[in-house]
Amino acid sequence: MARIDLDLAHTYKANPQDDSDWALLPLKMSFSDGGAYALLGPSGCGKTTMLNIISGLVEPSQGHVKFDGQDVTRASPQERNIAQVFQFPVIYDTMTVAENLAFPLRNRKLPPQQIAKRVGEIAEMLELSGQLNQRAAGLAADAKQKISLGRGLVRSDVSAVLFDEPLTVIDPHLKWQLRRKLKQIHHELKLTLIYVTHDQVEALTFAEQVVVMTRGRAVQMGSADALFERPQHTFVGHFIGSPGMNFLPAQATAGELRIAGTSLSVPATRTLPEGDIKLGLRPEYVKVTQPATPGALPAQVTQLQDIGTYLILTAAIAGQPVKARLAPDSQKPQAGDTVWLQMLGEHTCFYKNEELVQ
Ligand SMILES: Nc1ncnc2c1ncn2[C@@H]1O[C@H](COP(=O)(O)OP(=O)(O)OP(=O)(O)O)[C@@H](O)[C@H]1O
Numbered sequence: 513m514a515r516i517d518l519d520l521a522h523t524y525k526a527n528p529q530d531d532s533d534w535a536l537l538p539l540k541m542s543f544s545d546g547g548a549y550a551l552l553g554p555s556g557c558g559k560t561t562m563l564n565i566i567s568g569l570v571e572p573s574q575g576h577v578k579f580d581g582q583d584v585t586r587a588s589p590q591e592r593n594i595a596q597v598f599q600f601p602v603i604y605d606t607m608t609v610a611e612n613l614a615f616p617l618r619n620r621k622l623p624p625q626q627i628a629k630r631v632g633e634i635a636e637m638l639e640l641s642g643q644l645n646q647r648a649a650g651l652a653a654d655a656k657q658k659i660s661l662g663r664g665l666v667r668s669d670v671s672a673v674l675f676d677e678p679l680t681v682i683d684p685h686l687k688w689q690l691r692r693k694l695k696q697i698h699h700e701l702k703l704t705l706i707y708v709t710h711d712q713v714e715a716l717t718f719a720e721q722v723v724v725m726t727r728g729r730a731v732q733m734g735s736a737d738a739l740f741e742r743p744q745h746t747f748v749g750h751f752i753g754s755p756g757m758n759f760l761p762a763q764a765t766a767g768e769l770r771i772a773g774t775s776l777s778v779p780a781t782r783t784l785p786e787g788d789i790k791l792g793l794r795p796e797y798v799k800v801t802q803p804a805t806p807g808a809l810p811a812q813v814t815q816l817q818d819i820g821t822y823l824i825l826t827a828a829i830a831g832q833p834v835k836a837r838l839a840p841d842s843q844k845p846q847a848g849d850t851v852w853l854q855m856l857g858e859h860t861c862f863y864k865n866e867e868l869v870q
Pocket residue numbers: 524535553554555556557558559560561562710
């Protein structure tokens with residue numbers, strides 16, 4: 513296992529002109545030895561590029577990659593000793609499940625007893641023990657992908673195991689099981705795992721640290737809790753959560769915040785930069801309150817959705833939609849009603865130029 517340090521940028525273009533020509537804008541990032549990470553972001557944000565730079569399939573246009581302090585920027589995936597699991601199964605159909613799992617270990621010329629032991633352990637973890645002697649050719653797509661996962665995890669001497677959307681071909685129910693399984697396997701094997709996905713549930717269940725990416729930038733690396741409570745960038749607030757964080761444009765002056773023509777006094781504990789900022793508050797923390805309560809703003813209800821275990825209230829504050837997640841037994845306002853929404857509190861975040869200031 514290795515600690516991985518990145519200090520690099522990458523473009524696929526010969527003459528990059530502006531930021532949009534870079535698949536990865538300059539970034540510095542470290543993955544600790546034995547950690548479980550997810551790279552999370554929408555399509556085209558640069559996740560696969562980052563994974564391929566770590567594995568050695570892509571050489572960065574600028575900067576370097578270090579494994580345990582050693583510069584490996586120009587080293588091949590074999591030299592870096594990386595295991596990779598791709599979106600679609602990469603296995604040998606003519607071999608049995610056991611032979612497939614053993615393959616990476618036979619390549620390393622491990623003694624047969626050690627191979628058998630490790631194959632047995634991995635098969636057990638992935639619930640493949642009953643199929644060890646079956647030919648891979650006859651198996652369903654998800655069983656084949658489990659073998660691919662097993663082949664990625666079977667070696668204990670790799671620097672890291674990299675996964676690129678490995679559960680895409682898996683049916684939803686099994687997907688849920690495998691996510692938990694991978695987390696458990698990580699606890700047992702202590703491998704460095706880096707996992708690319710565009711699915712926040714997948715990233716947040718699997719990883720200890722999630723790297724949120726948008727348009728070639730890694731905007732935050734943090735635990736599920738940090739991404740939820742203190743998004744460092746408005747994109748994280750918006751992308752993580754369902755629904756995402758509410759944002760309201762605001763103007764700050766000493767001790768005062770103007771939102772939609774109303775002044776709110778800012779608690780003394782919060783010092784805000786003067787000028788245009790954004791207030792961010794997750795729907796889970798927006799409360800319906802009494803008219804004219806300090807920190808509350810009037811809002812016109814546009815919709816109330818019953819999700820079963822909770823209600824989602826959508827209301828407009830000076831034309832800006834704000835969502836509140838309410839308990840199912842809350843009072844149910846009707847479309848057109850005016851409600852007062854508490855927007856200032858300990859969970860309120862403030863952003864200047866999209867970056868968290870408080
Ligand atoms: N081989 C390539 N040649 C040219 N441009 C590329 C190449 N690979 C990726 N890109 C571009 O680089 C940017 C980042 O792509 P990348 O595949 O890393 O994103 P991603 O987040 O993994 O997206 P997805 O989830 O769709 O795979 C995109 O604009 C993409 O079009």
